[in-house]
Amino acid sequence: MACYTKKTIAFLGAGSMAEAMISGLVKAGIVPANQIIVTNRSNQDRLNELEGIYGIRGVKRDDLLFEEVDVFILAMKPKDVERALQSIYDDVKPDQLILSVLAGISTSYMEQNLRAGQQVIRVMPNTSSMIGESATALSPGKQTTRNNVKLATDILRCIGEVYLINEEKMDIFTGLAGSGPAYFYYLMEHMEKEGQKAGLDTETTRQIIAQTIVGAAKMIQEQDETPTELRENVTSPNGTTAAGLDALDNFGGGEAISQAVKHASKRSQEISSQLQKTLLKPEEKKLKAI
Numbered sequence: 001m002a003c004y005t006k007k008t009i010a011f012l013g014a015g016s017m018a019e020a021m022i023s024g025l026v027k028a029g030i031v032p033a034n035q036i037i038v039t040n041r042s043n044q045d046r047l048n049e050l051e052g053i054y055g056i057r058g059v060k061r062d063d064l065l066f067e068e069v070d071v072f073i074l075a076m077k078p079k080d081v082e083r084a085l086q087s088i089y090d091d092v093k094p095d096q097l098i099l100s101v102l103a104g105i106s107t108s109y110m111e112q113n114l115r116a117g118q119q120v121i122r123v124m125p126n127t128s129s130m131i132g133e134s135a136t137a138l139s140p141g142k143q144t145t146r147n148n149v150k151l152a153t154d155i156l157r158c159i160g161e162v163y164l165i166n167e168e169k170m171d172i173f174t175g176l177a178g179s180g181p182a183y184f185y186y187l188m189e190h191m192e193k194e195g196q197k198a199g200l201d202t203e204t205t206r207q208i209i210a211q212t213i214v215g216a217a218k219m220i221q222e223q224d225e226t227p228t229e230l231r232e233n234v235t236s237p238n239g240t241t242a243a244g245l246d247a248l249d250n251f252g253g254g255e256a257i258s259q260a261v262k263h264a265s266k267r268s269q270e271i272s273s274q275l276q277k278t279l280l281k282p283e284e285k286k287l288k289a290i
């Protein structure tokens with residue numbers, strides 16, 4: 001797929017997720033780099049750093065020209081979203097598309113905090129966006145046109161695979177894929193320690209483990225077998241793998257993995273419900289404004 005758009009994209013938030021997406025988009029050559037803008041609350045050094053690495057435009061919040069932007073990508077922490085939405089309320093037009101990558105922030109929360117008719121899409125990427133290998137979910141808001149869903153899909157395809165899902169599945173997607181890379185890094189940290197203890201040097205151990213994970217992932221993508229079948233193919237009776245898997249079972253490895261996904265997903269739900277509680281009703285908003 002050709003990775004190209006004429007649109008101007010502005011990131012509000014300049015942290016690790018924004019950087020991962022910027023890196024992936026720039027590498028894919030989606031737009032001339034100067035059509036990617038990034039802004040944050042106040043850290044000019046960070047904007048300069050991103051400008052230096054990716055050739056994009058780091059712009060102070062007050063200097064952001066809203067009218068030149070086609071697609072905004074919200075990339076602040078969920079706790080900062082209310083203030084962020086307040087700060088763009090007057091400047092953003094309902095037909096300008098807003099993507100949010102924030103965990104737990106629903107499209108209805110964004111719609112209720114922005115002008116009537118605002119086009120919003122909730123997105124859950126992961127940090128493998130950095131190299132164009134994200135698994136990214138997308139759920140459009142009520143007012144969002146098909147054209148804008150297509151636009152968002154086209155942009156997000158430049159940083160990996162895209163899945164259009166019902167918003168009610170966003171929490172589990174977050175537990176699996178948004179947080180997922182961290183589980184594999186955690187696994188790698190533990191495997192790496194054992195390699196080192198046995199006398200392998202760190203770099204070699206790291207590459208061995210990475211290649212093992214890449215190979216296993218590609219087997220799933222390129223062969224028809226299920227994870228269970230593939231696992232069984234590795235496991236000789238009374239062999240080394242059986243010994244390893246027994247230890248995983250005895251130490252609660254399978255259950256620990258299930259719980260990690262469940263807890264991450266539950267946390268995404270909690271963030272949603274906590275914020276929904278603080279949402280002011282329209283009449284309360286008016287009173288606050290007076």
Ligand SMILES: NC(=O)C1=CN([C@@H]2O[C@H](COP(=O)(O)OP(=O)(O)OC[C@H]3O[C@@H](n4cnc5c(N)ncnc54)[C@H](O)[C@@H]3O)[C@@H](O)[C@H]2O)C=CC1
Pocket residue numbers: 012013014015016017018039040041042043075076077078080083084087101102103124125126127178179
């Ligand atoms: N890090 C990850 O792997 C993933 C993160 N996300 C979501 O991405 C969001 C950002 O996460 P990180 O990049 O890890 O956080 P971070 O803490 O590294 O970056 C947050 C950025 O937002 C900026 N910011 C805060 N308030 C702002 C405002 N009102 N206007 C403009 N910028 C503002 C901060 O200055 C900072 O640059 C979170 O909501 C998270 O749920 C989603 C998927 C994966």
Ligand SMILES: O=C(O)[C@@H]1CCC=N1
Pocket residue numbers: 103174178179
């Ligand atoms: O830890 C978090 O809350 C974010 C969302 C998904 C991955 N990182």
